[in-house]
Amino acid sequence: MIYESILTSVSSDGIPHIAPFGVREHQGLIFIAPFRPSTTLDNLLATRQAVLNFTDDVRVFAGSLTGHRDWPLRPATQVNGQVLISALTHQELELVEVRDDEVRPELYFRIVHEEMHTPFRGFNRAQAAVIELAVLVSRLHMLPIEKIDAELEYLSIAIDKTAGEKELQAWQWLIDKVENHKAMMAGSNLA
Numbered sequence: 536m537i538y539e540s541i542l543t544s545v546s547s548d549g550i551p552h553i554a555p556f557g558v559r560e561h562q563g564l565i566f567i568a569p570f571r572p573s574t575t576l577d578n579l580l581a582t583r584q585a586v587l588n589f590t591d592d593v594r595v596f597a598g599s600l601t602g603h604r605d606w607p608l609r610p611a612t613q614v615n616g617q618v619l620i621s622a623l624t625h626q627e628l629e630l631v632e633v634r635d636d637e638v639r640p641e642l643y644f645r646i647v648h649e650e651m652h653t654p655f656r657g658f659n660r661a662q663a664a665v666i667e668l669a670v671l672v673s674r675l676h677m678l679p680i681e682k683i684d685a686e687l688e689y690l691s692i693a694i695d696k697t698a699g700e701k702e703l704q705a706w707q708w709l710i711d712k713v714e715n716h717k718a719m720m721a722g723s724n725l726a
């Protein structure tokens with residue numbers, strides 16, 4: 536099972552970095568697999584510490600792909616890291632094992648501290664739709680336009696019926712990115 540989280544890491548110079556990552560559990564450890572190159576990977580190998588944030592503010596997911604990465608943070612409790620203010624809950628992690636790979640290394644972490652901040656308010660279909668579109672947008676260069684259009688049409692039903700303001704904003708950032716990509720593809724086909 537994979538959970539979509541926001542991983543905050545810090546560079547050796549203390550600069551925070553925010554990125555969405557799918558996380559899994561394996562024998563009591565948390566495990567992530569970043570594709571190279573990755574700022575998150577560089578930071579984690581340098582500091583060996585991270586914070587996993589679980590948030591229902593889907594703008595943070597969409598924002599990481601569309602140039603909106605500046606979200607409010609506060610210092611973590613037990614590790615050298617930063618906690619996303621919008622996290623419903625967060626875990627502070629220490630790197631215990633690296634299985635190196637040229638394409639996608641695997642990093643295993645121990646949870647050293649955990650905090651709960653806000654109760655889970657239930658499932659929202661628009662939030663799920665934004666996450667799905669964010670995953671598609673992160674793979675735009677690999678996908679045929681027809682596939683993107685078909686998925687967009689389906690996902691937009693949940694947006695139209697169930698979105699709040701944050702979901703609408705996140706959705707619009709992603710739609711703008713899809714439109715730019717389509718315009719670029721059309722341009723390169725003409726050239």
Ligand SMILES: Cc1cc2nc3c(=O)[nH]c(=O)nc-3n(C[C@H](O)[C@H](O)[C@H](O)COP(=O)(O)O)c2cc1C
Pocket residue numbers: 539553554555556557558568569570571572573574575576596599666669670673
């Ligand atoms: C929902 C979601 C899940 C993601 N999960 C992963 C992942 O498991 N591994 C990965 O390499 N990138 C994943 N990505 C893409 C990274 O967030 C993105 O490439 C990010 O910028 C990481 O690169 P960075 O560390 O250089 O910022 C995911 C993106 C989204 C929207």
